[in-house]
Amino acid sequence: MSDDEAGPERDHLPAEQVESGVVDNPWRKLRAFTDARIGLGRAGISLPTHRMLEFQLAHAQARDAVHLxxxxxxxxxxxxxxxxxxxxxxxxxxxxxxxxxxxxxxxxxxxxxxxxxxxxxxxxxxxxxxxxxxxxxxxxxxxxxxxxxxxxxxxxxxxxxxxxxxxxxxxxxxxxxxxxxxxxxxxxxxxxxxxxxxxxxxxxxxxxxxxxxxxxxxxxxxxxxxxxxxxxxxxxxxxxxxxxxxxxxxxxxxxxxxxxxxxxxxLKDRSGGEAIENETEQKNFLTG
Structure with a gap:
C-alpha cells in the first residue's frame, strides 16, 4: 500500500510519526503518572520496535534480579x-x-x-x-x-x-x-x-x-x-x-x-493518615 492509499488515519498525525510509521495512542499522556506499559502506540498491528526492546530489557532485568x-x-x-x-x-x-x-x-x-x-x-x-x-x-x-x-x-x-x-x-x-x-x-x-x-x-x-x-x-x-x-x-x-x-x-x-x-x-499504620476501622458487627450469614 502506498502512502496515498494508507487512509485518513495518517492525515491528522504529526509528520515525524508518519515518517516513523508509528501510530500514536492518546493514552500515552498517562505514562507521565505510571510505569505501567500503556499508550505504547503501534506500527501496523504490532508494538513499535523500541517499545518491544524496552519490554525485553525489563524482562531480562527481572530475571537477572532473581538469579544473580x-x-x-x-x-x-x-x-x-x-x-x-x-x-x-x-x-x-x-x-x-x-x-x-x-x-x-x-x-x-x-x-x-x-x-x-x-x-x-x-x-x-x-x-x-x-x-x-x-x-x-x-x-x-x-x-x-x-x-x-x-x-x-x-x-x-x-x-x-x-x-x-x-x-x-x-x-x-x-x-x-x-x-x-x-x-x-x-x-x-x-x-x-x-x-x-x-x-x-x-x-x-x-x-x-x-x-x-x-x-x-x-x-x-x-x-x-x-x-x-x-x-x-x-x-x-x-x-x-x-x-x-x-x-x-x-x-x-x-x-x-x-x-x-x-x-x-x-497494628494499624496511621503514619500517613487515619486508618479506616471496621466497626460493623460481623454476622454469620447462615444464622442471620
Whole structure:
C-alpha cells in the first residue's frame, strides 16, 4: 500500500510519526503518572520496535534480579562499621537450609530456616537479656534491591532510632542471610531472643521494578508465625517509596508495636493518615 492509499488515519498525525510509521495512542499522556506499559502506540498491528526492546530489557532485568547472586562480601564491607545504635561489629553472615539458588526457588520451605552451621554461629551472638530489635538482611528474590538499598536504608533507620525520644533501643548484631525467605527472620529473632525483628528482603521483581526492597516487621518472632502477624512496607526504592519515608514509617510501626506488644493485622499504620476501622458487627450469614 502506498502512502496515498494508507487512509485518513495518517492525515491528522504529526509528520515525524508518519515518517516513523508509528501510530500514536492518546493514552500515552498517562505514562507521565505510571510505569505501567500503556499508550505504547503501534506500527501496523504490532508494538513499535523500541517499545518491544524496552519490554525485553525489563524482562531480562527481572530475571537477572532473581538469579544473580548477591555480592555478600561487598554488602558486608559497606556495613563493616554499622551506625549507632547498632553494635559496632561486622554483620554476621548466615545461610538458609537451601544450599543453592535452584533449591531455594524450588523449595521455599528450606529458605525459611537457618542451616545447622548458621544456627550454631547465631547462638554465640545471643544475649542473656535479649534485644529490643533484630535487623535481618535477606537476599530474597531480588539481589539488585538488597545490593542497592539495604546499606543506605540501614543508615537512615539507625539515625531515626538514635533520635527517638520515646524509647531506647537495644539492637542485636546485624545479620545477612543468603538464600532466605521472609520467615527466616522468625528463626533469627527467636534464637536471639529479640522482642521484634525487621527483615529487609529483595522483593519479587516486576517488569518495571527489579530493585524493590521489602521491610517485614514481626513482634515476638518465633518459628511458625504467620503472615497475619507481620506488617509490610514494600516497594522501597528511589522510584517507589523513598528511603527516608520508609525509615520514618518503619520507626512509627516499631514504636506502636512496642507500645501494644503486637504486630500484623492488630497494628494499624496511621503514619500517613487515619486508618479506616471496621466497626460493623460481623454476622454469620447462615444464622442471620
Amino acid at each position: 547472586p548477591l555480592d555478600v562480601d561487598a554488602l558486608c564491607e559497606s556495613l563493616d562499621e554499622p551506625p549507632s545504635p547498632l553494635p559496632n561489629q561486622a554483620p554476621i553472615r548466615l545461610h538458609s537450609r537451601a544450599d543453592d539458588r535452584i533449591t531455594y526457588l524450588q523449595r521455599p520451605d528450606l529458605g525459611r530456616r537457618l542451616n545447622d552451621d548458621s544456627a550454631a554461629t547465631l547462638a554465640e551472638a545471643a544475649a542473656d537479656d535479649g534485644y529490643d530489635l533484630a535487623l535481618v538482611i535477606v537476599d530474597g528474590l531480588s539481589s539488585f534491591g538488597v545490593a542497592s538499598h539495604a546499606a543506605p536504608f540501614i543508615e537512615k533507620l539507625a539515625s531515626e532510632l538514635a533520635d527517638d525520644a520515646d524509647f531506647d533501643w537495644s539492637l542485636a548484631p546485624l545479620t545477612v542471610i543468603e538464600q532466605g525467605r521472609v520467615a527466616i527472620g522468625d528463626d533469627v529473632g527467636e534464637r536471639l531472643a529479640a522482642r521484634c525483628v525487621v527483615v529487609l528482603v529483595g522483593e519479587r521483581p516486576g517488569l518495571s521494578s527489579p530493585d524493590s526492597l521489602g521491610l517485614y516487621l514481626t513482634w515476638n518472632p518465633h518459628v511458625g508465625v504467620t503472615d497475619a502477624d507481620r506488617n509490610c512496607i514494600s516497594n522501597v526504592r528511589p522510584a517507589g517509596l523513598a528511603l527516608d519515608e520508609a525509615a520514618q514509617r518503619l520507626l512509627y510501626l516499631l514504636k506502636e508495636a512496642r507500645r501494644g506488644e503486637q504486630s500484623g493485622v492488630a
